Amino acid sequence: xxxxxxxxxxxxxxxxxxxxxxxxxxxxxxxxxxxxxxxxxxxxxxxxxxxxxxxxxxxxxxxxxxxxxxxxxxxxxxxxxxxxxxxxxxxxxxxxxxxxxxxxxxxxxxxxxxxxxxxxxxxxxxxxxxxxxxxxxxxxxxxxxxxxxxxxxxxxxxxxxxxxxxxxxxxxxxxxxxxxxxx
Numbered sequence: 001x002x003x004x005x006x007x008x009x010x011x012x013x014x015x016x017x018x019x020x021x022x023x024x025x026x027x028x029x030x031x032x033x034x035x036x037x038x039x040x041x042x043x044x045x046x047x048x049x050x051x052x053x054x055x056x057x058x059x060x061x062x063x064x065x066x067x068x069x070x071x072x073x074x075x076x077x078x079x080x081x082x083x084x085x086x087x088x089x090x091x092x093x094x095x096x097x098x099x100x101x102x103x104x105x106x107x108x109x110x111x112x113x114x115x116x117x118x119x120x121x122x123x124x125x126x127x128x129x130x131x132x133x134x135x136x137x138x139x140x141x142x143x144x145x146x147x148x149x150x151x152x153x154x155x156x157x158x159x160x161x162x163x164x165x166x167x168x169x170x171x172x173x174x175x176x177x178x179x180x181x182x183x
Contacts, residue, residue: 074169074170077125077126077169078169078172078174081122081125081127081167081169081174082174082175084118084122085167085174085175087118088115088118088119088122089164089165091111091114091115091118092115092165094111095108095111095112095115098111125169126169126170127167127168127169127174128167128168128169129165129166129167129168130165130166130167130168130173130177132159132162132165132166132177132179133159133160133161133162134155134158134159135158135159136157136158136159137157137158137159137179137181140173141166141173141176141177142159142166142176142177142178142179142181143176143177143178143179144179144180144181145163145178145179145180146180146181147180147181147182147183148160148180148181148182148183149182149183150182150183151182155182156182156183157181157182157183158181158182159177159179159180159181159182160179160180160181160182161179161180162177162178162179162180163178163179163180164177164178165177166178
């Protein structure tokens with residue numbers, strides 16, 4: 001082979017190697033672009049997932065704090081109501097004793113009026129009296145102080161007398177009724 005043809009062969013080989021290198025570089029760049037695109041798509045998906053989770057967590061936080069605020073208001077009201085219940089009991093005892101005294105009719109009317117106003121005000125705030133007398137004894141609602149012989153067979157296991165009334169605030173028990181149960 002001549003020098004010229006050797007040189008041409010070398011040049012052709014260099015060109016083919018250069019074109020292979022260019023092809024490999026182009027393929028690498030395409031792969032890098034694809035992998036870069038996939039990488040960015042994955043990152044976007046991860047960030048979107050983080051955002052959605054954070055948003056859901058924030059919504060749950062808002063709901064939880066709103067519920068806690070309502071519970072706090074209700075609890076604060078129930079503690080005030082609980083402290084007023086002994087006054088209500090005293091009114092009821094006073095009314096039962098005034099009923100016997102016929103000379104204090106005007107006093108009885110005044111006490112009844114004040115008692116009714118107090119019951120109305122507390123009722124507007126959610127206080128409800130628990131009906132217990134004659135009902136079946138239920139330990140979820142009643143606290144048995146004593147048992148006595150039932151006046152009739154129908155009264156066995158039922159509330160014979162109410163010593164201290166029970167009250168609800170909304171649907172929750174504020175105070176259990178203290179009762180006497182027939183046996």
